[in-house]
Amino acid sequence: MRCSVRYAGRLAVVLLCGLAWAATAVAQETASADEPLNGREGRQLLLDQFRPRSMLRVEQHLLKRAAYPVVDAHTHFRYRLHHSPEQLDEFVRLMDRNNIAVCVSLDGRLGDELVEHRDYLWSRYKDRFVFYANIDWRGDGQEDDPATWDAHRPDFGRRMAKRLAEAKQAGASGLKVFKQFGLGYRNPDGSLIKIDDPRWDPIWAACGELGLPVIIHTADPAAFFLPIDETNERWEELHRHPDWSFPPDKFPSRDALLAARNRVIARHPRTTFIGAHMANNSEDLAEVAEWLEKYPNLVVEPASRIGELGRQPYTARKFFLKYADRILFGTDGPWPEQRIHLYWRFLETFDENFPYSEKEFPPQG
Structure with missing residues (x-):
């Protein structure tokens, strides 16, 4: 009996020591949000708590205005301002301050919605805005039932070409194709619509005949097609937005999407295509x-x-100089003014080591 008591006492001491050690280890390994982390204490830093501050001291040129009047060829005034007159007035004042002469709104849609968007922009600022139409793939079909979509009815391409001609008559200056074309829109059997399907050729041909450029968003950044693991350079962003990831078991590869888009461009040499986001291959x-x-x-x-471009300043500069007549200016705005200023700084100065976003935590990591 004495042996059992003695053994139990020793076991209790061991357990108490173990619990004390574990508590110390947890305290050391977990960073408290209320106190600064001291690396000397052995605590581990979680990736989403990492907020490094650069110690570099380099020249800064904080430009608040473009050197020359510019046209922003990539903006979304329907989706970002929701047709608010007050927000439009405010952004036009921002345009004035920043020497933005004209913005191209890519959210015009078609029919009555296009006229509504036109009137929103042109009622007081006709000389400041251009707007593009969009393809209406669904028509009067049900959103969750692609078999009912207008895109899968006979002669959709020709009918859409006619509607684009009407959109031009209403004032539209181009066509915007969103990334769901290839990554979201589906056939009746559930498969994804193919970008280079001949069914859509009448649309691209009509744009060439009508003089409507096609700005097309195909695929997404390269990291969005890779596993969300420790090797993904945009892990933080994808961890926050896992729906931005396109795994290979559910989606075509990025290379396949870009190649399909390029086949469309090759088939329609009379149509001008604008590859949105550096043709989505800025890497x-x-x-x-x-x-x-x-x-x-x-x-x-x-x-x-x-x-992405700022990580390769020498390569990007050579590219921009060589293809200056093939590169439009675009921001994906309307954005807060601080972000607009970053574009002037990136494009007009030799500044180094500055943020690509006005947000305290860089959205791409």
Whole structure:
């Protein structure tokens, strides 16, 4: 009996010591949100708590106005301002301060909605805005039942071409194609609509005949097509927005999507295509250069891609100088004014090591 008591006492001491050690370890390994983390104490820093401050001291040129009047070829005034007159007035004042002469709103839609968007922009600022139409794939069909969509009815391409002609008569200056084309819109059997399906050729041909450029968003950043793991350079962003990820078991590869888009560009040399977001390949400017050389009817714009471009300042500068007549200006706005200023700084100065976003935590990590 004495042996059992003695053993139980020793076991209790061991357990108490173990609990004390574990508590100390947890205290050391977990960073408290209320106190600064001291690395000397052995605590581990979680990635989403990492907020480094650069110690570099370099020249800063905080530009608040473009050197020359500019046209912002990539904006979303329907989706970002929701047709608020007050917000439109405020943004026009921002345009004046920043030397933005004209903005191209890509959210016009078609029919009555297009006229509504036109009137919203043009009622007082006709000389400041251009608007594009959009393809109405669904028509009067049910959103969750692609079999009922207008896109899958006979002669959709020709009917849509006619509606684009009407949109031009109403004032539209181009066509915007969203990334759901290839990543979201589906066939009746549930498969994704193919970008280079011949059914859509009458649309692209009509745009060429009507003089309507097509700005097309195909695929997304390269990291969005990779596993959300420790090797993904945009882990923080994808961790917050896992629906932005396109795993290979559910979606076509990024290369396949871009290749399909390029086949459309090649088939319609009389139609001007604007590759949105640096043709969505800002990670590989050498390949974008190959596309520009191969397709004379392709131009690009850098909306929401200065984060990638800024990581390769020498390569990006050479690219921009060589293809200056093939690059439009675009921001993906309307944005807060601080973000607009970052575009002037990126494009007009040799400043180094500055944020690509006005947000305290960089949205792309």
